[in-house]
Amino acid sequence: MSSTVISNIATLVTNDPSLRDDSPLGLVRDAAVVIEGDRVVWTGESRKAPATDNRVDAGGRAVLPGFVDSHSHLVFAGDRTEEFNARMSGRAYGAGGIRTTVAATRAAADAELEANLVRLLDEALRQGTTTFETKSGYGLTVEDEARALRLAARHTDEVTYLGAHVVAPEYAEDPAGYVALVTGEMLDACAPHARWIDVFCEEGAFDGDQARAILTAGKARGLHPRVHANQLSYGPGVRLAVELDAASADHCTHLTDADVDALAGGNTVATLLPGAEFSTRAEWPDARRLLDAGVTVALSTDCNPGSSFTSSVPFCVALAVRDMGMTPDEAVRAATAGGAAALRRDDIGRLAPGAYADLTLLDAPSHVHLAYRPGVPLVAGVWRRGVRRV
Ligand code: NIG
Numbered sequence: 001m002s003s004t005v006i007s008n009i010a011t012l013v014t015n016d017p018s019l020r021d022d023s024p025l026g027l028v029r030d031a032a033v034v035i036e037g038d039r040v041v042w043t044g045e046s047r048k049a050p051a052t053d054n055r056v057d058a059g060g061r062a063v064l065p066g067f068v069d070s071h072s073h074l075v076f077a078g079d080r081t082e083e084f085n086a087r088m089s090g091r092a093y094g095a096g097g098i099r100t101t102v103a104a105t106r107a108a109a110d111a112e113l114e115a116n117l118v119r120l121l122d123e124a125l126r127q128g129t130t131t132f133e134t135k136s137g138y139g140l141t142v143e144d145e146a147r148a149l150r151l152a153a154r155h156t157d158e159v160t161y162l163g164a165h166v167v168a169p170e171y172a173e174d175p176a177g178y179v180a181l182v183t184g185e186m187l188d189a190c191a192p193h194a195r196w197i198d199v200f201c202e203e204g205a206f207d208g209d210q211a212r213a214i215l216t217a218g219k220a221r222g223l224h225p226r227v228h229a230n231q232l233s234y235g236p237g238v239r240l241a242v243e244l245d246a247a248s249a250d251h252c253t254h255l256t257d258a259d260v261d262a263l264a265g266g267n268t269v270a271t272l273l274p275g276a277e278f279s280t281r282a283e284w285p286d287a288r289r290l291l292d293a294g295v296t297v298a299l300s301t302d303c304n305p306g307s308s309f310t311s312s313v314p315f316c317v318a319l320a321v322r323d324m325g326m327t328p329d330e331a332v333r334a335a336t337a338g339g340a341a342a343l344r345r346d347d348i349g350r351l352a353p354g355a356y357a358d359l360t361l362l363d364a365p366s367h368v369h370l371a372y373r374p375g376v377p378l379v380a381g382v383w384r385r386g387v388r389r390v
């Protein structure tokens with residue numbers, strides 16, 4: 001197996017807890033990383049790096065773990081430019097817009113859906129994302145949900161069944177019938193293609209009892225829960241997520257003290273999605289409050305055509321630092337190790353021997369520039385599973 005050293009790294013973010021430094025990032029200055037096959041085999045100071053077959057000069061720039069985008073909705077057709085435009089003139093965002101994308105997605109051929117997915121994945125890769133989770137939820141029939149998951153599973157292992165995104169239009173008068181479908185025939189068709197089950201627990205989507213029934217049925221089929229919780233209003237989603245040991249409660253924009261206490265006392269990561277608040281002109285989630293309470297926080301894009309049409313984790317990092325009370329170190333950690341925790345993975349989101357060689361090289365001397373230089377395309381190189389892709 002051939003080995004490669006990436007050396008002359010001004011700032012290396014490892015997220016390796018065994019390296020004590022004064023930041024949560026396990027920083028190494030004047031560093032090197034050695035890759036063998038698809039794994040990291042060594043990290044440390046450049047001058048101590050072992051001999052390798054190949055050598056890459058990082059040119060005094062920063063290297064960090066590839067971003068882990070643990071929340072996206074990439075299997076869809078059409079866009080919602082007009083809805084965004086109207087919102088920017090004052091119209092409110094609501095769950096109902098999802099149905100616009102459902103109609104376009106149902107009408108699309110597999111090849112069109114997959115081409116759109118691949119285009120967005122490529123966009124994300126060029127911005128440093130090396131792992132992404134993605135969901136169904138714009139099909140809302142047995143066939144269309146299973147199709148979305150089949151297509152997604154060709155491109156990632158982190159596939160989430162979100163038949164419970166909103167009640168399908170055909171069931172507008174019979175939400176209980178739709179929940180029965182989601183927990184019955186649709187679950188049967190979807191479970192083989194997914195790792196996770198998700199529900200949009202919100203006014204206009206599914207209430208706490210419905211969400212509990214859906215997640216419990218998924219768990220019984222071996223799917224692990226994650227929850228769209230407390231995005232547009234206060235509600236039971238976050239506490240339900242913790243109670244069911246969901247890997248993540250996502251959005252967390254409207255939190256009571258009881259919600260924060262529940263997160264702090266459980267194993268559920270709070271995944272914050274500032275692209276959604278940006279694009280819906282909503283109030284920001286309070287990352288500072290969660291971090292101060294000891295909650296593990298992840299940052300992801302929520303890339304979808306309605307509430308957050310960005311594939312850029314660097315953009316989300318910049319928003320989180322500017323508007324959500326996070327330090328640059330905390331935001332970068334949330335977008336790497338935090339995302340890995342939200343997917344219950346320890347082989348990604350960090351650069352230490354044994355982890356996957358998923359790395360991002362920045363055209364900047366440190367990771368802080370992701371927030372300091374917002375909107376600038378700083379990603380200069382991306383390795384995924386040890387292979388240079390950008
Ligand atoms: O995470 N909140 C629910 N689902 C998406 C929005 C989907 C849409 O508007 O199409 C979200 O923001």
Ligand code: FE
Binds near residue numbers: 071072073228302304
């Ligand atoms: Fe979402």
